[in-house]
Amino acid sequence: LSALLSSLIDATMALVAARPVLLALLPLLLLALRRTASSAPAPRPTATFPGDAAALASLKSAVAASSIPPHSCLAAWDFGRDPCASFPCGLRCYAPPNSSHLRVAGVSLDPAGYAGALPAAALASLPYLSSVSLAGNRFRGALPAGVPLPPSLRVLDLSGNAFSGAIPGSLFARASALQELYLSRNAFSGAIPPEVASLAALTRLDLQFNGLTGSLPKMDAMRALAHLDVSGNALSGTLLDAPGTLPPSLVSFVARNNSFSGPVRAAALSALPAMRVLDLTGNALSGAVPGAAFAHPALQQLRLGSNRLDALEEAPNGGAGSQLVELDLSGNRIAGRLPGCLGSMPQLAAVALDRNRFTGGIPDRYVARVAAEEATDQWVPFARLMLQGNFLCGALPSQLRQIKEGSAVVSLADNCLPRCPRKFFFCQGAPQKNLAACPTKCDTAIHVREREDSLLEMP
Template identity: 75%
Template sequence: MATVSRFHLRLALLPLLLLLALRRTAAAALPTFPGDKAALAALKSAVAASSIPPYSCLASWDFAAGRDPCAAFPCGIRCYTPPGTANSSSSYLRVMAVALDPAGYSGSLPAAVFSSLPFLASLSLAGNRFHGALPGGVPLQPSLRVLDLSGNAFSGAIPASLFAANSGLQELYLSRNAFSGEVPPQLALLGGLTRLELQQNGLAGPLPRLGAMRSLSHLDVSANALSGSSPLAAPGLLPPSILSVVARNNSFSGQVSAAALAALTDLRVLDLTGNAVSGVLPAAAFAHPSLQQLRLGSNRLESVEDAPDGGASSQLVELDLSGNVLAGKLPGCLGAMPRLAAVALDRNRFTGGIPDRYAVRVAAEEATEQWVPFARLMLQGNYLCGALPSQLRQLKEGSAVVSLADNCLPRCPRKFFFCQGAPQKDHATCPKCETLVRHQENLLQMP
């Protein structure tokens, strides 16, 4: 019975299968639209022949032999038949994606690639040696969703004319080039953009307001020469949709605003390492409902506010405040943050003793119901003093990454791995040791 049923099913599906087969054959027989073919030819002509290896994808684009790109080119492009044209005798295949292999192609990017491929959804030239300025005066096609020009040698300003309100762009990768000038404010017109990567260029000036980019989730502008207020200096500079902000190694200044942090409720990663951010790190950073990685090393922060609930609700997994000018006692609230596993407070001006909670967390071998162990605790280069907590004396090398070097801890002998490195400071340069032993430090529940 089952065999008969399958037989009748095949008979019933036969007309549909034949129709699909005929449509596939017809589509395969369609030529590439002449304008699309000309744009692809312009792209290959703009690449120096000496930079096209014989094994590469671009070497297989043989226009001289009259080969049709969509039908005969084995790689580098994808084509399709736009809806509503399959039954027309004058239909063409249209180029919807161009993705060149990273073979070291050297050349310029012709304007025809932007202007003459109206069905192009994805363009990737990443990891080559394309150079010169991007075509100006030609907006990106509304169909384009992904533009990846990363890892080339493009230079000059990023043309503002590329970006229009009707753009459908979702991902823009211009990193690792030689772009200069300012970040164009017209980027804020890209309401559908989710990823913006501009890192490792020569961009300068302030970062424009991007608060209108309602879909932006990932922003990376690291390793440029950007200046002015940091992206977290005030509410509205970034959209509420943002998940990750990475702006390492620029010249951003000002403070981290508590109101700006509160407005970005979904923010998970904030990395402003290597800037000139100053002032107070607000308690909002510790009470944030989503923030997991906070990296503010090598800035000019002067103090840290205590967490409003003692740190119990913090979602932080990693905290890096190294290389600032933070003073006073080590923040006790860090010891109560349940998910915190990596702490870097080195190269500051902290004084006083090491909280017992820090020692308990770094010496723990397993997580408890209250917290996970510290896998990394960097406290070197401060003015910490007093006796070592007993838990640290029992710490075995390899169990965690810990450093107490270059402090004011005369009872930190080099036999302990975490005391090795730079020697302890001379007694004359150390302030009077004032350690405060809080009773609650000794009430920490042990597993």
Template identity: 45%
Template sequence: MGTLSFSMSFSVLLLATASWLAESKTYWGDIQVMKELKNSLDPNSVSPGSCLSSWDFSVDPCDSLFSEKFTCGFRCDVSVSELSRVTELSLDQAGYSGSLSTTSWNLPYLETADLSNNFFSGSIPESLSNLTRLIRLGLSRNSFSGEIPTSIGSLSSLEELYLDYNNLEGTIPASFNGLSSLKRLEIQSNKLTGEFPELGSLKNLYFLDASDNAISGKLPAILPTSLVQISMRNNNLQGTVPESLKLLSYLQVVDLSHNKLSGSVPSFVFSHPSLQQLTLSFNQFTSIQQPAPTNDNNIFSSQLIAVDISNNELQGMLPLFMALMPKLSALSLENNKFTGMIPTEYAIRVAVPGPGIAPFQRLLLGGNYLFGAIPRSLLELQPGSANVRLADNCLYRCPFSFFFCQGARQKSLVECNRFTPVIP
């Protein structure tokens, strides 16, 4: 480093060439970290000729940026800070393999550690908790296995945690409640089991993705009120949608598809003050609660743009109130057990919705037991004007010449009468 007011931090990135200036020599502590990092990996996993294999430390990394020696896969920066401060460590997309150990890192001021998109294997080191000022930790898309260390919960300065796309097992540590600064948590695509812990103490968490695991039990009764997006699709969640969701006044996206949720879809999700996307497909819901037309629960002020409740066990008539939600443009209710006729309001919403009302650009009603004639306004639709699907119902005269009837024939009269004997 040049002076006490400047320090040299390094990032290990996938860069084919270095095209920037670096006037200072590499701080000795940074070189030591690079040595220890290389020594922590299995030598047999470092491919000959790879970026990592070029690190022989015979020359100063920053002084040799424009030579053929020690220039592959790293960047030297000059930043104003303390002399011994290391601010960023990244092996993102470098394609390295082996196990990772932080026993000898000794990086008390490391703020960003991004080791994503590699082939690192083994367990996540408990010693990560020694990086007390860590703000961002990225371990995505590796082959880490074992349990998530409970010690991670002590990183009170951590704002972003990425553990997604690994082979992590066990339960989600309740110690995560200690991540008081956490804003983004991504643990999707692992093998996590057990119940999801209540994380109501995380007052700053706005993004949560725990999809594609084996999480069981009910949805937490208490969730961070700061949440903007929650995704827990493709798990083993049971029970109903918790009432606590209506207390999340910033919530915009909910994806709970591909679970085992049952009962009624609660009415509050349709009149939520901020919710824009609701995905509850591939569950076991049997009914939809209709919102009451009160000042506190008004569907006319709904912010919903897209609703997908397909592939459930929903019965009864198509919910008329959904045609009255002004911003709704994508509605999927296909592959349920709805019966009755297609409401005229649905058809008008596709063809001529009226001023200030978003048209149904997607209306998927196939795979039900809808009967009767197709509304006239739908018959006038041209291919490409909207995505409408009415296949596999009990509709009278729905030939393939209509684009919205294509994909599957209508059910047989025997099957339709077996399900709904009153079909004319």
């Protein structure tokens, strides 16, 4: 008994001695408990923000019920249920930090033929929206003016609908984050609003196949723009007569079938160092094709067919430094002999010089390239050589007679080559011109000199 009493007394004394230490540690223990509680994950929101749900409902209500197929995406939007939690398609949501609701970040409708007008505040009422696609439907009417897109929007795709009227500049008043804008294949009219040229983050702009008029706004400040397509409109004015209209970041510029005019200047091309694709087919460009186009450090596809070009400058350094893969100058007014430099461009595989006014013979280097069956260490073969509709004359090169149909696409029809029998596939098509329409003397002297040089340079 005495031993038990002694043990109790010792334990009591130890607790009394430790009390000051415990009291000192108590605030630290409470702080640790608070931090643990605050770091615990908050419950994940499961309900859509009411304002976002209302905006989605207004979008669906603007679509004609008769244009919503039974098994389409919009048919599955049942607003008796929560959109972010229950809609099976067409919607992307996320939970912002410290938010008790899910917010709509993306709307992408299927191309089911939905018809209707776009509600004025449908997109502006979704402040977290980053992407919208209504492509391939039948939305119609004007885009709402005076209601800017949300600042968070990065991609807007309204292509392939029936929107009409002017593109409102006010739409882009706050769209500083917009990176991709697709408005092609609609019925927009009027000028391209200058506000578009203030979209510094824009990388892709597609406005093809509308009814846009006027000139391009000055775009040199759009330092991120890489791809621009304005084909199939009624745009006019000059494009490449001087540097500054287009941004230096452009990789691809396509403006087919418009009414652009004026010359193509070497300085304007030099101001576009990243350009790989330049397609201005079907305009009213005039003057000469500058030799600088063949010496461009990045240009691979140059398409200037169906314009009013009347001359072609030789490439610097004979064309050996050219990056061109495809060249289309068809349907112009270019006269003189075929440019020998094309035969020295190492990557060039497709050449279209048809429907011009070229005279003289066919350069030996052209023939060697189109007759080759595989690439050499100096060049690739010509897979396509279109020379029909000119005034070429002289004898048919013997090496050309050995080309088998299917090995390359070649046409010499409608020239001044009476010794081009139709038994050769490349002589078929339109007959050769009447001799009265051909030059009285066929000057091929330049090609004789070229033949002597090519014997030294060709493998």
